[in-house]
Amino acid sequence: MELLPFMPFLIPIVAILAWAGIQISKNLGGGPPDESELHELRVDLASLGTELEDALRDREKLRKRIENLEAIVTATDAERPLLDLDALPDAVPDAAEAHRQRSRA
Numbered sequence: 001m002e003l004l005p006f007m008p009f010l011i012p013i014v015a016i017l018a019w020a021g022i023q024i025s026k027n028l029g030g031g032p033p034d035e036s037e038l039h040e041l042r043v044d045l046a047s048l049g050t051e052l053e054d055a056l057r058d059r060e061k062l063r064k065r066i067e068n069l070e071a072i073v074t075a076t077d078a079e080r081p082l083l084d085l086d087a088l089p090d091a092v093p094d095a096a097e098a099h100r101q102r103s104r105a
Contacts, residue, residue, distance in 0.1 A: 033041070
């Protein structure tokens with residue numbers, strides 16, 4: 001009865017250890033891979049290499065886009081700000097002025 005409170009924890013631990021033991025016995029008893037397995041591994045490695053190159057190219061494109069966006073966002077004109085809120089059309093007439101008055105108060 002002393003092990004009864006630990007049963008919910010012991011069963012998964014024993015299952016994991018049994019699975020690990022089976023995997024180890026499969027790997028140790030397999031011997032060297034044959035030519036078909038080696039060819040399959042080479043093909044997988046080549047496809048992973050092309051996928052990595054594609055991902056690196058995409059990463060570089062995204063990095064350039066982010067740099068361009070950062071340049072646009074941080075750029076300011078000497079005469080006026082990048083986004084002139086007063087130049088935008090208002091849904092409500094004089095909404096910008098009303099907002100400024102509320103925020104000052």
